[in-house]
Structure formats: C-alpha cells, structure tokens
Amino acid sequence: MKRIVLVALCGLLGACSGGDQEELRQWMVDNSANLRGNVPPLPQVKPYEPVPYDAEGSLDPFKSAKIEPDAKYKQAAGKGGAFQPDFEARELRNSLLEKYPIESLKMIGYMNINNRPLAVIQVDNKVKQVRVGDYIGLDFGMVTRITDKGVELRELIQDSAGDWSERTSSLYLQSKEGSNK
Incomplete structure (x- = not known):
C-alpha cells in the first residue's frame, strides 16, 4: 500500500515539473511590454523667504505681570475697565487666604450655622472658615455661593492690555479619598 501511494505521488510531481509553458511566458511578455509606472512630477519648491521679526513695542508673553498682578502699581498699567479691584482694601483686609x-x-468641610452656610478651607496646616462675601485667592476672589459640594467665586483678572475682567471659579469639597490622589 505504501508503494502505491509513493508511486502515485512521484507521478503527480513529475507531471507538474515539466511541460509546455511557452504559451504562458509569451502572454507575460506581450502584456508587460508597454507597462510603465505613472508617477506625477513633484511640485515646484518655492525658495525660503525670511520674515523680519520686530519685538520692539510688543508685550513679552513670558512675563509674570501679564498673568497676574502682584503690586498695586499695576493698576495704572492699563485703562482698568469697570472691574478694577480696590488694592488698598485688600491690604487692609490682610486675609491669610488671599x-x-x-x-x-x-475645602475640607461645610457647616450651616443659623441658616448661613460656612465653608471650612485649609491651606498649608491652617484652617479658616469662609462666609459669602469673604475674599480668597490671589485674583481678588469673592465668595458668591457656598453649598455642601463647593464654593463658587467671582475673580477679577487683568489681561495683557491692563484691563480687568470677571471670571467665575469653583473650589470643590475634598474628601479623604480625593486628597490622597
């Protein structure tokens, strides 16, 4: 039985190895004679033209004064706008949280005493109570609303032109799990 299978296998291999494949070769030569790749030409490269940069008279985007005011002398830097803060009142308040x-x-806690909400704020290792109307943060942030979930603030910020504008911020209650993240 093994011999019959071996003889049949050799016969099949012999039939595939030789033979007349001239017709196939002629068809390949005929069809590949006129094949050429069609690559579009590269676009014309324009020469580099440098643009002069004149930094004189421009604001430096990396100055810290552009981001936040740190002295009362900044108040004369721009037009001010309708929201210009009172620098002297800030100095008189002398609040730790400012x-x-x-x-x-x-924000590590919330209390409601005599129907008045209080937020408990921690900074470094100091704890302070905050009411609506108190100021916190560097951007003249006034507390506008206190809930059991967080504190909402109205802050005054100065743009690069020296104009003051309002923005709202929030400070959310931190749980013990959230403070370890």
Whole structure:
C-alpha cells in the first residue's frame, strides 16, 4: 500500500515539473511590454523667504505681570475697565487666604450655622472658615455661593492690555479619598 501511494505521488510531481509553458511566458511578455509606472512630477519648491521679526513695542508673553498682578502699581498699567479691584482694601483686609493661589486651597468641610452656610478651607496646616462675601485667592476672589459640594467665586483678572475682567471659579469639597490622589 505504501508503494502505491509513493508511486502515485512521484507521478503527480513529475507531471507538474515539466511541460509546455511557452504559451504562458509569451502572454507575460506581450502584456508587460508597454507597462510603465505613472508617477506625477513633484511640485515646484518655492525658495525660503525670511520674515523680519520686530519685538520692539510688543508685550513679552513670558512675563509674570501679564498673568497676574502682584503690586498695586499695576493698576495704572492699563485703562482698568469697570472691574478694577480696590488694592488698598485688600491690604487692609490682610486675609491669610488671599495670600495663596486658589489651586493651593482645599475645602475640607461645610457647616450651616443659623441658616448661613460656612465653608471650612485649609491651606498649608491652617484652617479658616469662609462666609459669602469673604475674599480668597490671589485674583481678588469673592465668595458668591457656598453649598455642601463647593464654593463658587467671582475673580477679577487683568489681561495683557491692563484691563480687568470677571471670571467665575469653583473650589470643590475634598474628601479623604480625593486628597490622597
């Protein structure tokens, strides 16, 4: 039985190896004679033309004064606008929470005393109570609303032209799980 299978296998291999494939070769030569790749020409490269840059008279985008005011002398820098803060009142308040950026403050508690909400704010290792109308943060942030979930603020920020505008920010209640993240 093994011999019959071996003889049949050899016969099949012999039939495939030789033979007349001249017709196939002639067809390949005829059809590939006129084949040429069609690649479109590259676009014309324009020469580089440098553009002169004149930084004189422009505002430096990397100055910290553009981002946040740190002195009362900035108040004369621009037109001011309708929202210009009272720098002297800030100095008179001398609040601890106004000396830290809002990002470093944590709301760690909420209380409701005599139907007046209070937020408990922690900065470094100090804890302060905050009411609606108190100021916190470096951007003249006034507390406008206190809920059991967070504190809403109205901040005054100065743009690069020296104009003051309002923005709203929030400080959310931090749980013990959230403070370890």
